[in-house]
Amino acid sequence: MNTVLFDTGITGFMLLATSLVMLMTPGLAFFYGGLAGKRNILGIMIQSFVSMGITTIIWYICGYSLCFSGDALGGIIGNLDKAFMHGVDLNTPFPGNHKLPEFVFMAYQMMFAIITPALITGAFMNRVTFKSYLIFLVLWQILVYYPFAHMVWGGGLLARWGVEDFAGGIVVHATAGFAALASVFYVGHRRNKESIPNSIPLIAIGTGLLWFGWYGFNAGSALDVNAVTGLAFLNTDVAASFAAITWLVIEWSMAKKPKFVGLLTGAVAGLATITPAAGFVSLQSAVIIGIASGLVCYLAVNLKNKMGWDDALDVWGVHGVGGCFGVIMLGVFGSKAMNSAGADGLMYGGTHFFAKQCIAVVAACIYAFVFTYVMLALINKITKVRVSEVEEDQGLDSSIHGEKAYDEGVL
Secondary structure (H helix, E strand, O other): OOOOOOOHHHHHHHHHHHHHHHHHHHHHHHHHHHHOOOOOHHHHHHHHHHHHHHHHHHHHHHHHHHHHOOOEOOOOEOOOOOHHHOOOOOOOEEOOEEEEEHHHHHHHHHHHHHHHHHHHOOOOOOOEOHHHHHHHHHHHHHHHHHHHHHHHHOOOHHHHHOOOOOOOHHHHHHHHHHHHHHHHHHHOOOOOOOOOOOOHHHHHHHHHHHHHHHHHHHHHHHOOOOHHHHHHHHHHHHHHHHHHHHHHHHHHHHHOOOOHHHHHHHHHHHHHHHHHHOOOOOHHHHHHHHHHHHHHHHHHHHHHHHHOOOOOOOHHHHHHHHHHHHHHHHHHHOOOOOOOOOOOOHHHOOHHHHHHHHHHHHHHHHHHHHHHHHHHHHHHHHOOOEOOHHHHHHOHHHHOOOOOOOOOOOO
C-alpha cells in the first residue's frame, strides 16, 4: 500500500494542539467546580466530562461530516458524505492543508465541539436535571453548533460572505454565551443565590489549564506551523495578561481589595475575547483588545448582577460578551499585513468587513438565544428540565448523582 508522506512537523504540532484543547474541558470542569457551592461540585463537573464522551460519539457518527463535508440548505449545514468518517483513510489529506492528515483535523475540531456546550453549564448550575442536560447536549450541538461551525469554518454561508473568526468568537463563545443567557431566563433563579465558591485553589487550577490549553485553541487554529501560528500564540498570552490585570485593578479600586477570583476571571475574559482575532491582528492590537476586554466583561457582569439575571458563573458576561466583543474588535483591527488570508478592519478602511462582522455576530447571538430557549421548552415536555426544590436544597451531587465531592466522615 502506498503511503502519503505528510509533514511530520505540522502533524506533530496539530496533535499537540489537539491535546491542549482536549485539556481545556477538564480545566473548565475544575474552574466551574471551584466556583460551585460545596453541594454541587460534582454536578457541574460531570456536565463537562460527559461531553467528552457523548460529543466524541456524535462527532464520529455525523458531527464532523455536518460541519466539514459538502454543503446543504444554502450553505447553512454540511452533508453526511463523511458520516462515520466514510471515505477518510490514513492517506486522506486535510483539504485545507495537504500536509496534514484529515484524521488529525477531525480530532482537533472535535475538541472544540466538546467544550462549547460545556461552557453553557455554568449559567444554570444546580438547577437542571442530568437527563435533560444530556438531551440538550446532543440537540444543541446538532442544531446550533454544527450549523455555525459549517457556516464559518466549513466553507458555508458566512465564510463565503467574508466573515472571519480565527478560533471561535462566533462559533464557540457568542453562541454558548447567549445560549447560557437563554437558559437562565428559561430555568429561573436559584433558591439560594448566596452560595460562595467552595475552592478558589480549584478555580486557579482550572484557569491555569484553560490558559495553557488556549494556546492550542488559538495557535492551532492556524492549521500550520508558521509566523501566524506564533502571532496567534503570543496574542493569546498578551490579551489574557492585560485583561487579567485590568480586571484586578478595576475590582481593587471598587472593592478596595485585590481579588484572586477577579484576576482569574479577567484572564478567561481576555482569552475568550482575543480568540476570534488571534491570528488576524497585530500584537499592539492584542494589547488594546486585552485591556478593553477586561473593562467590557467586568461591566457586563455588573450589568447582569444589576438586572438580576441568575447566570451563576458569569458565562454570558465573560464568554458571550467577550466573544462578541472580540469579533467586533477583529472588524476594527483586522490587518492583511498580519495575515494575508484575513481582511482589513475599520482601522485600515475595511468598513464593509466591519459591518459584516457585526451583522454575523448579532445574528449568531439571536439564533443561539431563541433556539436554546425553545429547545429547553420542548425538552421539558419530554423530561423535567428543572430539578425539584428538594433536590436543589439537598444539592445535585447527593440528590441526583448519589456522591459527595469530599469525604466528611472519619477515615
